[in-house]
Each structure stands twice: as C-alpha cells, then as structure tokens.
Amino acid sequence: MRYLTSEEIKALEQKANTLRQSVIEMLTEAGSGHTAGPLGMADVFTLLYFGVLKHDPKNPDWEERDRVVLSNGHICPILYATLAHAGYFPVEELMTLRKLGSRLQGHPHRGTLPGVETSSGPLGSGLSQAVGMALAERIDNPYSSKFIYCLTGDGELDEGQIWEALMLAGKEKLNNLIMIIDRNGIQIDGYTKDIMPLEPLAEKLESFNFDVQEVDGHNIRALNDAIGKAQSVYSQPSVIIAHTVASKGVDVFERDFRWHGNPPGKGPEDRVSKGEQEAVALRKLRTLAGTIEPQDIS
Amino acid sequence: MFANHLQQNLSEETVEKIPNRNGYGDGLLEAGKRDERVVALCCDLTESTRTNLFAEEFPNRFIQVGIAEQNMASVGSGMASMGKIPFIASYAMFSPGRNWEQVRTTIAYNNSNVKIVGAHAGISVGPDGATHQAIEDIAIMRVIPNMVVIAPSDIHEARKVTLAASKYDGPVYFRVGRSAVPVVTTPESPFEIGKAYRMYSRNESHERKVGIVVTGSLLFNALMVADKLNKENVGVSVLHMPTIKPLDTEALESFAVEHGVLVTMEEHSIIGGLGGAVAEHLSETVPTKIVRMGIKDVFGESGEPDELISHFGLDVKSLISAIKMLV
Numbered sequence: 001m002r003y004l005t006s007e008e009i010k011a012l013e014q015k016a017n018t019l020r021q022s023v024i025e026m027l028t029e030a031g032s033g034h035t036a037g038p039l040g041m042a043d044v045f046t047l048l049y050f051g052v053l054k055h056d057p058k059n060p061d062w063e064e065r066d067r068v069v070l071s072n073g074h075i076c077p078i079l080y081a082t083l084a085h086a087g088y089f090p091v092e093e094l095m096t097l098r099k100l101g102s103r104l105q106g107h108p109h110r111g112t113l114p115g116v117e118t119s120s121g122p123l124g125s126g127l128s129q130a131v132g133m134a135l136a137e138r139i140d141n142p143y144s145s146k147f148i149y150c151l152t153g154d155g156e157l158d159e160g161q162i163w164e165a166l167m168l169a170g171k172e173k174l175n176n177l178i179m180i181i182d183r184n185g186i187q188i189d190g191y192t193k194d195i196m197p198l199e200p201l202a203e204k205l206e207s208f209n210f211d212v213q214e215v216d217g218h219n220i221r222a223l224n225d226a227i228g229k230a231q232s233v234y235s236q237p238s239v240i241i242a243h244t245v246a247s248k249g250v251d252v253f254e255r256d257f258r259w260h261g262n263p264p265g266k267g268p269e270d271r272v273s274k275g276e277q278e279a280v281a282l283r284k285l286r287t288l289a290g291t292i293e294p295q296d297i298s
Numbered sequence: 299m300f301a302n303h304l305q306q307n308l309s310e311e312t313v314e315k316i317p318n319r320n321g322y323g324d325g326l327l328e329a330g331k332r333d334e335r336v337v338a339l340c341c342d343l344t345e346s347t348r349t350n351l352f353a354e355e356f357p358n359r360f361i362q363v364g365i366a367e368q369n370m371a372s373v374g375s376g377m378a379s380m381g382k383i384p385f386i387a388s389y390a391m392f393s394p395g396r397n398w399e400q401v402r403t404t405i406a407y408n409n410s411n412v413k414i415v416g417a418h419a420g421i422s423v424g425p426d427g428a429t430h431q432a433i434e435d436i437a438i439m440r441v442i443p444n445m446v447v448i449a450p451s452d453i454h455e456a457r458k459v460t461l462a463a464s465k466y467d468g469p470v471y472f473r474v475g476r477s478a479v480p481v482v483t484t485p486e487s488p489f490e491i492g493k494a495y496r497m498y499s500r501n502e503s504h505e506r507k508v509g510i511v512v513t514g515s516l517l518f519n520a521l522m523v524a525d526k527l528n529k530e531n532v533g534v535s536v537l538h539m540p541t542i543k544p545l546d547t548e549a550l551e552s553f554a555v556e557h558g559v560l561v562t563m564e565e566h567s568i569i570g571g572l573g574g575a576v577a578e579h580l581s582e583t584v585p586t587k588i589v590r591m592g593i594k595d596v597f598g599e600s601g602e603p604d605e606l607i608s609h610f611g612l613d614v615k616s617l618i619s620a621i622k623m624l625v
Contacts, residue, residue, distance in 0.1 A: 067379075069376075109407065110379075110407075110408045111408070111409060117379065118375070118376075118379065118404065118408060119403055119404065119407045119408050120403075121403070122399055122400075122403050124368075125368070125372040125400050125403065125404050126372075128368070128369045128371075128372030128373045128375075128376065128400075128404075129372045129373070129375050129376035129379070129404055130376060131369075131373050131376060132372065132373035132374060132375060132376020132377040132378075132379070132380075132384075133376040133377070133379060133380050134376075135361060135373065135376075135377060136337070136376065136377040136379075136380035136381070136382045137380060139337070139358060139359060139382075140380075160368070161366075161368040161369055161372070161400070164363075164364075164366035164368060164369035165369050165372075165373070167364065167366070168361075168363060168364065168366070168369060168373065171364075172361075
C-alpha cells in the first residue's frame, strides 16, 4: 500500500470528476447504457488505476500486472473511461461506445479492447473468474504479490453463483483475492432492500470466511487504506463493501434507481428534462454541483 | 469390410466392454504429465468422472469445487486466463447442462482455453433415469461459436480426444458415458479433431446401398449393422464422426454422394445433434435423404443401459429393421 498525500488525493478526486464527465458524454452519444453505477464507482476506479494497481497501459498483457475483473459488466462506461484516460487507448474512441464496429461493446468483451480482463454482463460470474485467477496464480507462485481485484454490484449478489464462488474462495483461503462491492442500494427494479434484502451483508460475508471492511466508496483516502489492509490480510480472501451513492457527482440524478439503466437524455424527468440532462450533468460535475466556478478546475 | 485399424474379429458375443470415461481418466493423467499447465476441476464427482487419477497424482493442480457447476465453469475460465489448461468435469446434465450460460459467456465468448468434459452422457446412464441422462448436450454446445464438440466412441478414442483437447488452443466440449461400451478402436487408430473416419466400407457389388453416419459409443452397433446387412446384399458403409463440430464437411459430402441415402446414429436427441448437423449441412450442399436415429424428442427413463438402447431403437436389431424399410 502506498500512502497518498493530500495533493495526490486532490488530483485523484479531479481525475474521478474528469472520468465522470467522459461517462456522461459517452452515454449521451451512445443513446443507451447505464448511468448510476458508472458515476457511483468513479472514485473506486480512479484510485485503482491511478493509485493502486501494478499495470502498464502500454503493455496491457504484461504478465506481472494485477488483474481487475469487472463482474457487473453493465457499468463498463467507467471501466472504458478509466482505461482510456490511463492510456490504454485513445480518449476520442470513448465516443464509439455501443456503436457497430466499436471496440467498446455494450458490455465488455475480452480480446476486443486492451485492458479488459474478461467478458462480463451476465451477472454473478466475475467473482468465480477472479477466484480462478487467484488459484492459478497461487499454483505458480504461492508468495506472489500480484492481486486479483473483483468488482461486483450489490444487486448482483442475488445470483447464486456469487455464493458458490465465495465458498470456494473462503475454502481455499485466497489472500490474493480482493472483492469490492458497489453497495449503492439500487438495482433495475428498485431498491435492493425491496427487491431482495442483502443485510446483514457484512455478517454473511464474514461467515463465508472473508475479511470484511466497510468504507465510504467516495472517500479516496479511506478506500486506499481499506485496500492496503486487504492486501495485508494473510490467511483469508478480502471483501470491501464500498458504500456508494448511485449517480454520485450529479446531485439531480443521485440515489434514483431509475438512473440505473438509462443514459442522459432518456432518464426520469422529475428533476431535469430529458433535453437538459447532459448539459446539466456536465455543469454539475464541472462546478462540483455549483460549489466552485468552472475555471477553478484544472 | 472393417477398417484395418480397428479391433480384430469384432462381434457382439466377444467384444470387450469398458466405459469410455476411463479413457478420459487415462488421457487426463497423461496430459498432466506432458504439460504442467494442465489443471483439473471437478464438482464432487471425482471418481465417477475418472478425474481421480489426475487428482491423486497432482493434488496441487486439482481443484475440488464442490457441487457448483456454474462456479466451476467460470473458475476454469479464470484459470485459463492465467495460462492454465483447465479440464472441468461433471455429469453432462449439469455441465454443460446447468452452467450453459457460464460456458457460453465466460468460456466461449472469452475464447478461453477450457475443456468441458460431460460424463454420464446419453441414455446409457441407465437406472438413474431421465434427470441424469443428457440427450441435449451436443445440441446446446454445438450452437455456441468457438466451441469444438466431440463424442468419442470408446476408451481408446476418449484418451486420444483428451490429449488432443489439451493441445488444442480454445474451448472444447466432449462427452463420455457411464456404462461399459464396446472397445472398437485400438491405441493405433487415428484421431484428429475435425476428421471423420470411414470405419466400414460397403461391398460395392451390392446394388442397394446406405451410408451410416455415427458418433459416440453407438459406433459398435453401426458396425454390426453394416456387417450384417452387407451379408444380406445391402451395401452399408459407416462414417464415424467423433467430431460433430467442426463437421468434416468434405468427408460427409462425398459419403452422401456415394450412398444417396444416409442414416445418422447417436445417443442424443435427433434434434440438434449429429443428425441435425448432418441435415443442416447436406441440405445446403448435397440434398440427401437422411433418417435420424436417436432419441426422438422424448425424455429417457430408468432401466439397464442395454434395455434402454433397445427401448429407444438403437440396438442392432432395431437399426437393421429401420434401414431395411429404407432400401
């Protein structure tokens, strides 16, 4: 784990803001796709790719890289925006999202776009793949410092396969596996507490022999500390429950499950009309919801 | 006449019978010795899938996943993405039955180097009944892009299929059965992924002729049918297609042209399996009358393997009457 200075934290927060703006622009141009999850996970992605991971965007197949498995593939706009801004491919290409012939498929496809570690979309299978990666790494090098990160949604935890994978990871004591759950409390049909209650989530995960931490998913310092602790857990796999706000950063979209599967221009109109949604979102992000003047953002 | 690389003096009375899943067990152990990237995963069926030979020799490369086929498929995909060559084994009804979507997305769409082994395939599972008799597996695997689909006939061929799969870069599905089945081929018989083999050639002096296209352990019955019918002045040849995908289209087309009428045989639904594949291809290239012998869109049931084979009309006697009605 690397200690982050206040300046570094501030730079990461600004980077996350930039990524969120890309997400808004990509989704609007695509005319379909998911908004709430990508905005909510922008801080986690930023910290991972710009502060934590061992990786080389110019050599995406570098054998020694850490692996990131995005299990809830529908939030791929934030994965794509992160990869582009990290240098895996040109930022301009983000605007091809979901278009015919694009490398930016509606859900990620491994082999098409550099930096994508697996194809995902059908929920619940990413953790199993991460478990497989962690097992394979341990066979080759029991003392490896290569970490396998698996990002999942919270609604995704409804899938039985997740719990199969949790059992196997706990049984095998995969200390090179770090799962991060986007606990935003929403899924397509509504709030997770109504669709399929998950609580007591931390206790459930502990009972599967995971080291469990809960953090504010937008507090980059707290996230960094949690990842550092997860890396140092010796005899268990780790899970970080990142409490996030759906659509974080655009206050007029926040916490509304109707933004789960709609892009700007096609979202609910109670707070912003469809025609204004992209412009309002970008203005909110550039001014941090009106707290600063746009020119103050570097 | 029989192809010269088969067992000598094949007859229903004397043929040796061994489950072809044993060939998987032997082949996996051999593949594991040859290549340390080979790993094996199993869902609490280690002995009955014959994964135990590998597990005992290479405990560090064997993952006991528990009864969780969906997890096994995707764990296999994850291991393959780190350079391993995983063989994932369970009963075909559960893998690739239950975990079809994980196989499709995390293995095939990723073009992941995972080998899926469906044991206890077909109705010859026997007394366990329809819940455990996979008669749909070839169809559901064949429809997935990137997937190779193979049904070896006997223990020797299953061993060769396992070794060939370990050397092939990409997803492969193959099925093996529970019950003891005739040993038809020899360790020297040829096998390559994607190739069909003429196992019996008709007596060319017979005017009436029929071509049998067969896959899996029904090969022996097909050969017996051919041998008996040739003695009754019907020129019957047997084309064995262990690989159902990719189909050996060249061999199939010339076989169809030569015989004019084909009968397909498989321990699988007549929908979507070998019969389906042959019909699809020939209808576009060499339109041919094809009779599909297999399970005719019904579920299996309990019974002894031989009883079930007869019940579903796949024994030598029933096959002969079916063919006689054709020519």
